[in-house]
Amino acid sequence: MHLYAIGDIHGHLGLLQAAHDRIADDMARHGPGQVIHVGDLVDRGPDSRGVIDFLIQGIAAGxxxxxxxxxxxxxxxxxxxxxxxxxxxxxxxxxxxHPRLGGSDTLRSYGVENAGDRPVAKVHADAVAAVPQAHLDFLAARPTLHRAGDCAFVHAGVRPGLALTNQTETDLVWIREPFLSYTGSFGPLIVHGHTALDQATHYGNRLNLDSSAAYGGALSAVVIEGHEASLLTTTGRRKLIVEDLR
Incomplete structure (x- = not known):
């Protein structure tokens, strides 16, 4: 069994399409597998609207x-x-x-300009008129945890010591510490994003896929078999060696 996963997209439709192309090439060699996107579809990049459309259309197509x-x-x-x-x-x-978070970039992709420089009430009214309800419904319905194979997929991480069924949504989408420094086993391999790195990194107990697409970096796509993972490149698979957390 193999699974595919894609890191934080942040409004970069072209990078997302290229990641899916690499996955399609790998599937042609190794057979189909489920593809999990670990969240942060929007903000900072130029085409959050296009990213959401792409994902809605793909799921609708089966x-x-x-x-x-x-x-x-x-x-x-x-x-x-x-x-x-x-x-x-x-x-x-x-x-x-706030400029650091990228909400204005997302609204710009829907035709709402200068969101950071105008009264919030006016921006909100323009956004309500511009953003399709189908997009909001899609985002609101997204799960925060997905179990498949030997993995648990989340956006940010999990709180050590709590069962997966007892995790809060806020931790699943926001946590950094004490998750990032935890060296024990979580049971399943935790596959996540949220904390930007130069490249996708495997720590043994967790796999961080956020390779800084939001800041001009790559959008990582990986194939996972058991607890092992390989980065998908234009020339094929490159195994991710487990980093030492100590």
Missing amino acids: QDWVVLKGNHDRMFTRFMANPHEPEPGLRAELSWL
Whole structure:
């Protein structure tokens, strides 16, 4: 059994299409497998709308794709429902429209301009008129945990010491510590994104796929067999060697 996974997309439709092309090439050699996207479909990149359309259309066409919810996806839907409702996990002085978070980039892909420079009420009204309800429904319905094979797929990570069934949504989409420094076994291999790195990295107990597409880096696609993983490149598979967490 093999599974495929794609890291944080952040509005980069071209990178997402290229990642799926690499997966299709691997499937042609090794057979089909489910494809899991670990969330953060939106923000920072130029075409969040196109990313959501691509994923909705692929699933509607019968592709065996799972799309998880990331913290940026949740911030988007929360803003659309109530722009003044605080986002758990986000520092109080920040908002989704802060330049560091990329909400304005997402709204621009729907034709809403200058979102960071106008009153929030006006931006929200324009966003409600511009963003298709089908996109919001799709994002709101995304799961935060997916079990397949020997893996558990989440966006950010899990809280050590808690059963997977007892994890909170906020931890699943926001956590960093104590997850990142935990060296024990989680049971299944935790496949996640959220914490940007230069490249996809395997730590033995977890596999981080966020290779900084949001900041000009690559969008990683991997194939997973058991607890082993290989990065998919234009020339084929490249096995990810387990890093020492100590």
